[in-house]
Amino acid sequence: MSLHSFDKEAGEKVPGLFLPSDAHEHLLKHIESVGLGRPDVFPEVQDDKITLKGKAGSQEEKEKLILASGNINGVATVDDQITVTGPAAQAARFVTVKADDNLPAIAESAYGDANKFRKVFEANRPMLGQPDKIYPGQVLRLTDSRSGAGPGHTGPAPKRRLAKSRPDQAVKLTWQTVKVTCQRAARNPRVIVKSCGSVGGARARCPRAVVVPSMVR
CATH class of the missing domain: 3.30.1340.30 (Histidine-containing Protein; Chain: A;)
Structure with missing residues (x-):
């Protein structure tokens, strides 16, 4: 109460x-x-x-x-x-969405890992229909554990892919369309770009970008 x-x-x-x-x-x-x-x-x-x-x-x-x-x-x-009426369970935390927030940014703040944005999303379904449909002032629930999945989680969040390149190293180009979620680009948080297999070009735009490959060409 x-x-x-x-x-x-x-x-x-x-x-x-x-x-x-x-x-x-x-x-x-x-x-x-x-x-x-x-x-x-x-x-x-x-x-x-x-x-x-x-x-x-x-x-x-x-x-x-x-x-x-x-x-x-x-x-x-x-x-x-x-x-x-059911079994006792630990209460979730409530957080308020800020003007420059997206789910990866909230996950980074709550769990120390932006790639756990799906954990936040699943904890707030069915009220959230899509991960990018949040707004300033909205209150969300966060399950407290910093590891494991939230309620209804069906699979691991996409792993962060870091750019690794050396000037003297030959790179075989495998072009991909990747989705970049930039935690610092509040006005345009989702950018579709092309990058080689190292995704270095994508991360160059934002060092804190979460890169999610969507299609290999």
Whole structure:
């Protein structure tokens, strides 16, 4: 049972949420629309505060219900009064997305490895439909472990490929189309470039780039 703060200027607008009648039904429909079904909760809406009462089958479900309710335009606080009926589990951390953030940058800050962006993505599904669909002011959950996968993780994140080249070393050119996620290029974080097999040309644009090969030609 706790209070969670949100940026009331951020998030999706939910029509009818702040009307005196049927506000709880509008919120339940929104929760269902983001992929969380019809949970056994009874929301109350008062001004910019939402109170969630009821039951959740797991700590993960409860946290996702809190995020789905708080990441709404006009909501400043969510009062969590949900009881978890399943096994006890460690609570996730909540973080707020900054203006220059992307998932690799958040993973780098949280886990020390930008390539664990999939861990962040999986921990926030189904609310996140795609890894690049985040916005400033949005609150995300982070599973605490610095190793292993988050809930629903189905495979390892792509490994960071470092450029290794020597002036006197002959390089066989294998042209690839690679996707570069630059943690410092906030205005254009995803750049499609061509590079040889060493991906040196791609990383030259940003030494901290996360290089994900997408197609070999």
